[in-house]
Amino acid sequence: MTVAGDAADARAGGTGFTHCHTVRVRYAETDAMGVVYYANYLTYFEVARVEYLRAAGIEYRLLEEAGTVAAVTSAHVDYRLPARFDDQLSLWTRCASIGKVRFRVEYEVWREADRALIVSGYTEHALLAHGLLRPARIPDWVRAGIEQFEASRRGTPETVVFAERSGGGGRG
Amino acid sequence: MTVAGDAADARAGGTGFTHCHTVRVRYAETDAMGVVYYANYLTYFEVARVEYLRAAGIEYRLLEEAGTVAAVTSAHVDYRLPARFDDQLSLWTRCASIGKVRFRVEYEVWREADRALIVSGYTEHALLAHGLLRPARIPDWVRAGIEQFEASRRGTPETVVFAERSGGGGRG
Amino acid sequence: MTVAGDAADARAGGTGFTHCHTVRVRYAETDAMGVVYYANYLTYFEVARVEYLRAAGIEYRLLEEAGTVAAVTSAHVDYRLPARFDDQLSLWTRCASIGKVRFRVEYEVWREADRALIVSGYTEHALLAHGLLRPARIPDWVRAGIEQFEASRRGTPETVVFAERSGGGGRG
Amino acid sequence: MTVAGDAADARAGGTGFTHCHTVRVRYAETDAMGVVYYANYLTYFEVARVEYLRAAGIEYRLLEEAGTVAAVTSAHVDYRLPARFDDQLSLWTRCASIGKVRFRVEYEVWREADRALIVSGYTEHALLAHGLLRPARIPDWVRAGIEQFEASRRGTPETVVFAERSGGGGRG
Numbered sequence: 001m002t003v004a005g006d007a008a009d010a011r012a013g014g015t016g017f018t019h020c021h022t023v024r025v026r027y028a029e030t031d032a033m034g035v036v037y038y039a040n041y042l043t044y045f046e047v048a049r050v051e052y053l054r055a056a057g058i059e060y061r062l063l064e065e066a067g068t069v070a071a072v073t074s075a076h077v078d079y080r081l082p083a084r085f086d087d088q089l090s091l092w093t094r095c096a097s098i099g100k101v102r103f104r105v106e107y108e109v110w111r112e113a114d115r116a117l118i119v120s121g122y123t124e125h126a127l128l129a130h131g132l133l134r135p136a137r138i139p140d141w142v143r144a145g146i147e148q149f150e151a152s153r154r155g156t157p158e159t160v161v162f163a164e165r166s167g168g169g170g171r172g
Numbered sequence: 173m174t175v176a177g178d179a180a181d182a183r184a185g186g187t188g189f190t191h192c193h194t195v196r197v198r199y200a201e202t203d204a205m206g207v208v209y210y211a212n213y214l215t216y217f218e219v220a221r222v223e224y225l226r227a228a229g230i231e232y233r234l235l236e237e238a239g240t241v242a243a244v245t246s247a248h249v250d251y252r253l254p255a256r257f258d259d260q261l262s263l264w265t266r267c268a269s270i271g272k273v274r275f276r277v278e279y280e281v282w283r284e285a286d287r288a289l290i291v292s293g294y295t296e297h298a299l300l301a302h303g304l305l306r307p308a309r310i311p312d313w314v315r316a317g318i319e320q321f322e323a324s325r326r327g328t329p330e331t332v333v334f335a336e337r338s339g340g341g342g343r344g
Numbered sequence: 345m346t347v348a349g350d351a352a353d354a355r356a357g358g359t360g361f362t363h364c365h366t367v368r369v370r371y372a373e374t375d376a377m378g379v380v381y382y383a384n385y386l387t388y389f390e391v392a393r394v395e396y397l398r399a400a401g402i403e404y405r406l407l408e409e410a411g412t413v414a415a416v417t418s419a420h421v422d423y424r425l426p427a428r429f430d431d432q433l434s435l436w437t438r439c440a441s442i443g444k445v446r447f448r449v450e451y452e453v454w455r456e457a458d459r460a461l462i463v464s465g466y467t468e469h470a471l472l473a474h475g476l477l478r479p480a481r482i483p484d485w486v487r488a489g490i491e492q493f494e495a496s497r498r499g500t501p502e503t504v505v506f507a508e509r510s511g512g513g514g515r516g
Numbered sequence: 517m518t519v520a521g522d523a524a525d526a527r528a529g530g531t532g533f534t535h536c537h538t539v540r541v542r543y544a545e546t547d548a549m550g551v552v553y554y555a556n557y558l559t560y561f562e563v564a565r566v567e568y569l570r571a572a573g574i575e576y577r578l579l580e581e582a583g584t585v586a587a588v589t590s591a592h593v594d595y596r597l598p599a600r601f602d603d604q605l606s607l608w609t610r611c612a613s614i615g616k617v618r619f620r621v622e623y624e625v626w627r628e629a630d631r632a633l634i635v636s637g638y639t640e641h642a643l644l645a646h647g648l649l650r651p652a653r654i655p656d657w658v659r660a661g662i663e664q665f666e667a668s669r670r671g672t673p674e675t676v677v678f679a680e681r682s683g684g685g686g687r688g
Contacts, residue, residue, distance in 0.1 A: 027566070027576075028209055028559040032202035032257050032408075038416045039200060039386035043544040046383075050543070050602070060543075061602045064376075072382045076420045085204050086566070086577045199394070199404075200387040204580075210588045211558035215372040218555075222371070222430070232371075233430045236548075244554045248592045258394070258405045372553055376546035376601050383544060429548050 013115070014092030014108045018153035021051040022112070025087045035082035041119050042075055045107050048091035049123065052105070056149035058142055068136060070125045073102070077121035081111070088112040095146045101135040102126050103146070185287065186264030186280045190325035193223040194284070197259045207254035213291050214247055217279050220263035221295065224277070228321035230314055240308060242297045245274070249293035253283075260284040267318050273307040274298050275318070357459070358436030358452045362497035365395040366456070369431045379426035385463050386419055389451050392435035393467065396449070400493035402486055412480060414469045417446070421465035425455075432456040439490050445479040446470050447490070529631070530608030530624045534669035537567040538628070541603045551598035557635050558591055561623050564607035565639065568621070572665035574658055584652060586641045589618070593637035597627070604628040611662045617651040618642050619662070 014020065023044060031037040050060050063070065083089060092108040103125050109118045126135040127142075186192065195216060203209040222232050235242065255261060264280040275297050281290045298307040299314075358364065367388060375381040394404050407414065427433060436452040447469050453462045470479040471486075530536065539560060547553040566576050579586065599605060608624040619641050625634045642651040643658075 026559060027203055027562050028211060030204035031199055032204070032206045033413055033415075034204045037200055038419060039383045039390075042383035042386065043542060046543050059602075064601075069377055071426075072423050074420070074422045075382060076418070078418045079416055082415075085580075086575075198387060199390050205585055210591060211555045211562075214555035214558065215370060218371050231430075236429075241549055243598075244595055246592070246594045247554060248590070250590045251588050254587075257408075258403075371547055372555060374548035375543055376548070376550045378548045381544055 013090055013110055016154075017092035017094045017106075017108060018150055019048075019052045019055050019093045021048050021091045021093070023047060023089050023091060025083055025085050025089065027085055030085050033082075035084055038077070038079065041077050041079075041109065041121065042123075044089065044091055044109060045075070045077075045105075045121065045123055048093045048107055049105055051091075052093040052095070053146075057145040063142070064130070067130045068139070069128050069130050070103075071128045072123055073126050074124045075121070076123075077119050079119050080117050083109070083111055083118045089118065095150055096122065098138065098143055098146055100137055103138065185262060185282055188266065188326075189264035189278075189280060190266045190322055191220075191224045191227050191264070193220055193263045193265070195219060195261050195263060197255055197257050197261065199257055202257050205254075207256055210249070210251065213249050213251075213281065213293065214295075216261065216263055216281060217247070217249075217277075217293065217295055220265045220279055221277055223263075224265040224267070225318075229317040235314070236302070238311075239302045240311070241300050241302050242275075243300045244295050245298050246296045247293070248295075249291050251291050252289050255281070255283055255290045261290065267322055268294065270310065270315055270318055272309055275310065357434055357454055360498075361436035361438045361450075361452060362494055363392075363396045363399050363437045365392050365435045365437070367391060367433050367435060369427055369429050369433065371429050374429050377426075379428055382421070382423065385421050385423075385453065385465065386467075388433065388435055388453060389419070389421075389449075389465065389467055392437045392451055393449055395435075396437040396439070397490075401489040407486070408474065410483075411474045412483070413472050413474050414447075415472045416467050417470050418468045419465070420467075421463050423463050424461050427453070427455055427462045433462065439494055440466065442482065442487055442490055444481055447482065529606055529626055532610065532670075533608035533622075533624060534610045534666055535564075535568045535571050535608070537564055537607045537609070539563060539605050539607060541599055541601050541605065543601055546601050549598075551600055554593070554595065557593050557595075557625065557637065558639075560605065560607055560625060561591070561593075561621075561637065561639055564609045564623055565621055567607075568609040568611070569662075573661040579658070580646065583646045584655075585644050585646050586619075587644045588639055589642050590640045591637070592639075593635050595635050596633050599625070599627055599634045605634065611666055612638065614654065614659055614662055616653055619654065 025036055029036050029040045029043075053060055053063075060070070088111070090110045090112055092110065094106050096104045096106045098104075104122055105125070106120075106122045108120045110116065111118055127138050128134065129136045197208055201208050201212045201215075225232055225235075232242070260283070262282045262284055264282065266278050268276045268278045270276075276294055277297070278292075278294045280292045282288065283290055299310050300306065301308045369380055373380050373384045373387075397404055397407075404414070432455070434454045434456055436454065438450050440448045440450045442448075448466055449469070450464075450466045452464045454460065455462055471482050472478065473480045541552055545552050545556045545559075569576055569579075576586070604627070606626045606628055608626065610622050612620045612622045614620075620638055621641070622636075622638045624636045626632065627634055643654050644650065645652045
């Protein structure tokens with residue numbers, strides 16, 4: 001495959017993103033306009049985030065059982081094109097930053113059939129002790145898991161993306 | 173109003189039912205067929221059930237805070253006509269039976285604009301101690317609340333329904 | 345009521361906002377954390393927007409039947425406090441700007457019981473000819489309806505909010 | 517593998533069912549009781565049905581593009597055990613009967629971790645000409661697709677189920 005080909009491939013599937021998980025649009029997720037209802041992209045972001053964390057060695061369920069929840073402090077979506085019933089969507093994800101108590105996750109949703117960017121967006125999170133409202137310090141194993149995962153997946157975008165698309169290591 | 177008129181009115185709005193709560197169809201609840209997605213009627217049933225219980229003096233939230241949950245053991249829906257975005261729907265509800273640990277609630281959903289029956293159905297419930305799987309005995313105050321509510325609302329269908337529609341006592 | 349009281353009242357319910365609609369949290373809208381799932385605030389925003397437009401004389405259903413849809417181009421939510429099952433929420437809404445093809449709506453969601461701000465956010469929209477991807481010019485009657493509604497509701501925040509809370513003119 | 521082992525395996529995963537598709541429970545699908553909200557099983561049934569039809573050579577999207585919709589006429593769910601966030605669920609499906617205009621699909625949802633039956637249920641459907649309320653005759657290619665699929669998958673339950681579980685032919 002030529003470099004130009006790689007670059008086109010990379011652009012089609014989330015350059016700079018480190019994880020990809022595929023979902024298929026359910027009828028339940030569409031609305032009377034015939035497209036995915038706008039709130040459901042936040043559900044896709046949740047699925048992408050859970051699978052991203054799992055790939056980084058962090059089972060979200062275990063985090064909760066240890067008495068911690070990752071509360072959302074803000075969410076943002078930019079809508080580019082509508083997705084429709086039965087579309088296969090690639091949910092590209094990366095952790096853009098991680099501090100003492102907060103982290104930020106970014107997303108791009110691409111339609112696989114025509115490699116079109118459907119939406120992009122981000123969510124910001126604070127770790128909370130379960131049942132309380134005060135932020136808790138992100139445990140070292142969580143921070144280390146995310147940092148190592150990001151480092152291992154980043155490189156030249158072509159390499160990363162090529163590995164994702166052919167190996168499917170990060171796909172669900 | 174003539175008896176015939178009363179009877180027609182009663183048929184249009186849930187003869188034999190003892191409580192009515194109105195909802196308006198949200199865009200989120202429609203699907204690509206342009207109608208309310210079939211699973212969402214179970215959500216309407218939940219709203220109807222919570223408001224029915226509130227009218228009978230039973231705040232569902234208090235029930236939960238007392239360590240009890242009303243688990244659903246079965247649910248059934250018969251779909252007659254499709255409802256659409258922005259339709260105002262009357263959710264008619266009654267408690268059809270109540271035993272030691274189980275109770276059954278029945279529903280009819282009518283569109284207000286043309287008095288058309290949209291769906292009918294029922295849910296069956298068992299009271300559980302929160303976090304456990306074994307049924308718990310329905311507390312006396314819950315049973316008494318439901319029985320008194322049903323007795324107070326039942327009568328000739330015309331009377332009940334007329335009171336509902338004009339007085340709105342049971343409406344949320 | 346004193347001016348100080350008015351000011352407190354205004355702060356509690358969306359100063360500068362021009363419309364209020366109340367919803368009650370459904371069980372369906374909560375998640376395993378015991379709070380409203382984060383995506384569902386976008387559904388509340390939709391309900392608030394539809395009722396805002398209706399109060400401004402614009403039935404969204406008629407807009408659609410005329411072959412136009414108000415596509416969302418971006419959405420943003422800042423989460424302050426969690427809301428729970430059965431909470432009554434005030435959805436405060438205003439149109440922050442309206443151009444030739446785009447408009448922006450802002451929201452605050454307050455819990456009525458303790459007058460706590462739950463979330464704030466906005467959505468941005470472009471009018472599209474139904475089935476097409478190209479923006480359409482906002483019809484004059486839509487722009488006029490929104491501008492007149494905003495002008496009629498704006499004034500000193502205290503006055504507006506007081507009228508809202510006691511008269512309920514804008515409540516659904 | 518012994519016959520006894522096969523039988524246990526078959527019982528654990530939907531004896532007599534002809535198709536299996538796996539989903540993982542999303543946080544969005546849970547409720548404040550910490551379990552999957554009861555209406556969401558109808559969404560799982562939809563996902564199961566669409567994948568069943570795809571395996572039988574019937575793309576639901578094509579059916580719709582040909583001007584036909586498979587309207588639900590009734591739905592039923594029996595709830596046995598609660599499922600929780602992140603559970604992997606096997607959605608077992610079969611077409612129980614198919615007439616001139618109606619067909620019935622049956623489902624069992626099993627949790628993979630402990631091979632526990634979570635819910636069972638069915639949906640009944642009538643084919644409608646899109647936008648009309650009158651049933652349409654099921655096209656021959658649809659009936660033939662379903663009948664051939666059922667015939668090819670049915671046999672001794674042990675054989676069918678074993679093939680499903682090891683080969684994953686029917687899994688999404």
